[in-house]
Amino acid sequence: SSSRIAAWNSSSLPVFGPGIDDIVMSCRGRNLFFSTDVEKHVANADIIFVSVNTPSKRQGLGAGKPVDLMYWESTARLIADISTNDKIVVGKSIVPVKKAEAIERILTHNSNDVRFHILSNPKFLAEGTAINNLLHPDRVLIGDRSTPEGQAAVNTLVSLYAHWVPVDHIISMGLWSAEISKLAANAFLAQRISSINAMSALCEATSADVSEVAYAMGKDSRVGHRFLNATVGYGGSYFRKDILNLVYICECNGLTQVANY
Ligand SMILES: NC(=O)C1=CN([C@@H]2O[C@H](COP(=O)(O)OP(=O)(O)OC[C@H]3O[C@@H](n4cnc5c(N)ncnc54)[C@H](O)[C@@H]3O)[C@@H](O)[C@H]2O)C=CC1
Numbered sequence: 030s031s032s033r034i035a036a037w038n039s040s041s042l043p044v045f046g047p048g049i050d051d052i053v054m055s056c057r058g059r060n061l062f063f064s065t066d067v068e069k070h071v072a073n074a075d076i077i078f079v080s081v082n083t084p085s086k087r088q089g090l091g092a093g094k095p096v097d098l099m100y101w102e103s104t105a106r107l108i109a110d111i112s113t114n115d116k117i118v119v120g121k122s123i124v125p126v127k128k129a130e131a132i133e134r135i136l137t138h139n140s141n142d143v144r145f146h147i148l149s150n151p152k153f154l155a156e157g158t159a160i161n162n163l164l165h166p167d168r169v170l171i172g173d174r175s176t177p178e179g180q181a182a183v184n185t186l187v188s189l190y191a192h193w194v195p196v197d198h199i200i201s202m203g204l205w206s207a208e209i210s211k212l213a214a215n216a217f218l219a220q221r222i223s224s225i226n227a228m229s230a231l232c233e234a235t236s237a238d239v240s241e242v243a244y245a246m247g248k249d250s251r252v253g254h255r256f257l258n259a260t261v262g263y264g265g266s267y268f269r270k271d272i273l274n275l276v277y278i279c280e281c282n283g284l285t286q287v288a289n290y
């Protein structure tokens with residue numbers, strides 16, 4: 030929205046988080062610009078990162094589980110309509126396998142001799158540590174269709190990240206492997222929290238201390254100590270949405286047992 034973009038251009042940014050102010054203030058006007066003139070900037074770009082919101086779908090087939098791709102689809106339509114040169118389109122938002130094919134069709138539909146190389150590059154930012162996650166990622170995933178043109182697009186994106194990320198942290202893989210890796214990582218993290226919460230109930234029933242148990246378990250290097258804080262249940266915007274999306278993808282592929290698990 031224009032008010033939000035105005036806030037990004039002001040001295041009072043609309044998002045709070047450690048390091049955000051510093052990085053925006055040092056880059057803004059140099060190699061970082063906030064603008065509502067989407068068409069002009071999309072037309073000029075060689076690489077477009079699409080990071081629109083993908084909330085859980087509220088109605089229609091599978092309502093409540095799969096993500097709603099209406100924002101992604103309208104972005105794809107806009108890119109297809111106004112592009113006059115080849116572009117690399119990088120998806121930061123999570124897109125289920127079959128739906129991504131529909132987006133690809135939209136992109137390639139009215140592209141008068143323009144070629145689009147679609148890459149998947151999921152985000153692993155967590156609330157409160159976004160800038161640290163951006164500057165020092167555990168890994169960067171880049172998924173593509175494994176075509177020769179796709180490989181050239183991957184190389185372009187790798188060279189961009191290589192400005193600050195060690196190349197051995199940049200993993201290139203199949204398009205769907207990248208998408209599923211993101212959802213699977215969140216599912217495993219959420220599962221750890223659910224597991225320690227279950228242990229917490231047992232500890233309460235037996236007068237054990239769950240933080241002592243978590244500390245002891247975490248000392249096993251195969252288990253590790255992170256994400257073992259027992260709570261009332263995980264919150265945040267993403268675990269629930271991503272797990273429901275993963276369940277839906279399993280159901281669509283006839284994997285009822287996996288979906289139930
Ligand atoms: N926020 C995070 O830390 C992470 C987010 N993700 C994923 O990234 C995606 C985006 O998440 P958030 O940034 O949190 O969402 P958000 O809702 O904060 O931001 C999305 C922005 O896209 C804008 N937008 C929607 N349609 C547009 C269009 N056609 N043209 C221009 N702008 C448009 C919206 O106005 C909004 O400002 C989601 O798929 C989410 O699952 C993944 C990992 C971490």
Ligand SMILES: O=C(O)[C@H]1O[C@H](OP(=O)(O)OP(=O)(O)OC[C@H]2O[C@@H](n3ccc(=O)[nH]c3=O)[C@H](O)[C@@H]2O)[C@H](O)[C@@H](O)[C@@H]1O
Binds near residue numbers: 260268
């Ligand atoms: O897909 C996403 O968008 C993001 O989802 C999570 O990030 P986020 O939800 O922002 O925050 P987390 O710090 O992971 O916490 C999620 C929830 O789990 C809870 N939690 C976390 C850790 C823990 O030990 N115990 C616990 O209950 C937190 O309190 C919070 O409610 C992942 O950590 C990110 O890697 C991922 O990119």
